[in-house]
Amino acid sequence: MSSDTLDAARPAVELEGITKRFPGVVANHDIRISVRQGTVHAIVGENGAGKSTLMKILYGMQKPDEGTIKVDGKDVSFRSPSDAIDAGIGMVHQHFMLADNFTVLENIVLGAEPTKAGRLDVGAATKRITELAAAHGLRVDPGRLVEDLGVGDRQRVEILKVLYRGARILILDEPTAVLVPQEVDELFQNLRELTAEGLTVIFISHKLDEVLDIADEITVIRRGTTVASVDPHEVTARQLAELMVGSELPTPETRESTVTDTVMLKVSHLTMEADGHRAAPKGMPVERYVDLLREEGRRLLLDDVSFDIHKGEILGLAGVEGNGQSELIEAIMGIRPAHGGIALGEQDLSGWSTLRRREAGIGYIPEDRHRQGLLLEASLWENRVLGHQTRRPARSGIWINRRASRADTWRIIEDYDVRTPGVDTLALALSGGNQQKLIVGREMSGEPLFLIAAHPTRGVDVGAQAAIWDHLREARAAGLAVLLISADLDELIGLSDCIQVIYRGRLVAALDPSDITPERLGGYMTGAIAGTEES
Numbered sequence: 258m259s260s261d262t263l264d265a266a267r268p269a270v271e272l273e274g275i276t277k278r279f280p281g282v283v284a285n286h287d288i289r290i291s292v293r294q295g296t297v298h299a300i301v302g303e304n305g306a307g308k309s310t311l312m313k314i315l316y317g318m319q320k321p322d323e324g325t326i327k328v329d330g331k332d333v334s335f336r337s338p339s340d341a342i343d344a345g346i347g348m349v350h351q352h353f354m355l356a357d358n359f360t361v362l363e364n365i366v367l368g369a370e371p372t373k374a375g376r377l378d379v380g381a382a383t384k385r386i387t388e389l390a391a392a393h394g395l396r397v398d399p400g401r402l403v404e405d406l407g408v409g410d411r412q413r414v415e416i417l418k419v420l421y422r423g424a425r426i427l428i429l430d431e432p433t434a435v436l437v438p439q440e441v442d443e444l445f446q447n448l449r450e451l452t453a454e455g456l457t458v459i460f461i462s463h464k465l466d467e468v469l470d471i472a473d474e475i476t477v478i479r480r481g482t483t484v485a486s487v488d489p490h491e492v493t494a495r496q497l498a499e500l501m502v503g504s505e506l507p508t509p510e511t512r513e514s515t516v517t518d519t520v521m522l523k524v525s526h527l528t529m530e531a532d533g534h535r536a537a538p539k540g541m542p543v544e545r546y547v548d549l550l551r552e553e554g555r556r557l558l559l560d561d562v563s564f565d566i567h568k569g570e571i572l573g574l575a576g577v578e579g580n581g582q583s584e585l586i587e588a589i590m591g592i593r594p595a596h597g598g599i600a601l602g603e604q605d606l607s608g609w610s611t612l613r614r615r616e617a618g619i620g621y622i623p624e625d626r627h628r629q630g631l632l633l634e635a636s637l638w639e640n641r642v643l644g645h646q647t648r649r650p651a652r653s654g655i656w657i658n659r660r661a662s663r664a665d666t667w668r669i670i671e672d673y674d675v676r677t678p679g680v681d682t683l684a685l686a687l688s689g690g691n692q693q694k695l696i697v698g699r700e701m702s703g704e705p706l707f708l709i710a711a712h713p714t715r716g717v718d719v720g721a722q723a724a725i726w727d728h729l730r731e732a733r734a735a736g737l738a739v740l741l742i743s744a745d746l747d748e749l750i751g752l753s754d755c756i757q758v759i760y761r762g763r764l765v766a767a768l769d770p771s772d773i774t775p776e777r778l779g780g781y782m783t784g785a786i787a788g789t790e791e792s
């Protein structure tokens with residue numbers, strides 16, 4: 258949109274004086290934002306700044322204590338998301354909420370208004386979806402099963418789903434976190450087409466360069482209140498970050514290799530069958546057995562994966578989600594059986610329980626902090642103890658040592674800048690990024706020999722991201738071996754000593770991070786560049 262038309266555009270959403278308090282925290286305070294119709298309006302801020310709370314208010318999931326919301330110039334008051342949907346607001350969640358074993362069409366119409374007869378008119382629904390998809394440049398095939406779709410396609414289905422319900426204002430919560438660069442380009446193209454047709458997009462992201470690329474206007478929230486609305490053409494990513502933090506950022510230090518010759522983790526011929534683990538015939542070498550499985554045409558989730566990680570080394574694993582990363586983690590943690598070998602230092606881990614592996618020195622920052630990382634209903638100090646019950650400071654004799662655990666939780670809060678009123682706060686009351694900082698702090702505190710870091714900075718702001726990177730680099734310099742799995746390609750390239758690409762369960766390329774671009778890496782990850790071994 259040209260700046261003249263932009264200025265002329267009327268507001269689609271006006272938030273005036275929004276305040277929301279939780280016990281001990283003012284999450285939003287006197288927020289003022291005017292979102293012009295037909296624009297992409299980005300909202301940025303540190304972890305815990307209050308972005309999610311504000312979006313929950315706008316989507317009817319929470320009620321503000323004070324303030325007014327106007328949509329298309331009219332005062333509204335939402336009691337639930339369905340009120341927000343009726344007013345033309347749609348939310349595209351970061352974690353897709355699609356049913357895998359249903360088609361695109363079924364997912365889109367699921368939960369939308371039933372037809373008068375109570376049955377779905379498949380012909381009419383298909384026609385409407387096809388028209389919507391064509392009108393907005395969102396190509397998807399309504400008849401395909403969602404489980405067969407890639408991440409970018411799934412996101413398009415989510416967008417179509419809210420458009421199908423009549424949304425004119427779309428809220429996108431960190432939509433690029435799971436996308437490779439090529440998919441980000443496509444998403445941005447889609448968003449440009451949507452706004453060109455008069456739809457309005459509210460875009461939340463921690464990736465400031467992307468925000469600068471796509472937004473027509475950016476609002477910065479700091480400690481619960483709006484501190485600036487800026488034109489993306491007039492600020493740099495660094496200035497934006499400084500507005501968020503309220504002070505100048507430190508310049509990142511240059512890095513030196515700390516990789517040693519000592520192998521800390523050795524993974525050899527790791528292979529996992531899709532339809533159930535069967536023991537290999539006695540005495541048959543694993544390589545031979547893997548060949549046999551292939552000859553039989555069995556589907557393999559991990560296909561003969563071998564690599565070493567040395568003391569002081571970060572090995573980055575690049576891959577589009579669903580190409581075997583989760584299975585690799587599960588095999589290393591002893592959660593799911595696989596063929597092949599895993600050794601930590603001199604110790605062969607075959608047959609070891611997850612707890613024993615953890616005790617032997619494996620730390621684990623899980624990819625899904627809600628399902629695997631935290632007990633949301635428990636306090637922060639209890640979460641500090643979680644998974645570390647048998648080690649100091651949690652344990653003294655046979656008892657959990659509350660005092661030491663609480664003190665250590667305070668230490669993590671300080672070291673990792675977790676924004677919380679205290680250690681008795683429930684984990685569910687922390688913002689997403691602050692939950693993540695707590696988990697990273699906890700896993701690093703166990704002083705592991707080897708760490709699996711799955712998306713360690715997902716959802717954390719640039720300041721906290723830099724702090725977590727520093728902690729990882731320091732631990733690496735002290736000899737920690739790290740398997741880093743991340744969808745953030747700048748993070749993978751910036752932190753890793755070597756990058757392996759996983760595609761359909763196989764390691765297809767070994768790349769040197771010092772001479773690879775995110776675009777080329779994305780090419781390997783999607784299979785667009787054929788996987789040849791490089792080094």
Ligand SMILES: Nc1ncnc2c1ncn2[C@@H]1O[C@H](COP(=O)(O)OP(=O)(O)OP(=O)(O)O)[C@@H](O)[C@H]1O
Binds near residue numbers: 280
């Ligand atoms: N249900 C709740 N109960 C208590 N406090 C809450 C609740 N939800 C949010 N908060 C607090 O409100 C503040 C704002 O949190 P919010 O989730 O809105 O931040 P955010 O900007 O979305 O952060 P992030 O980038 O980490 O997701 C935080 O201090 C958080 O701990």
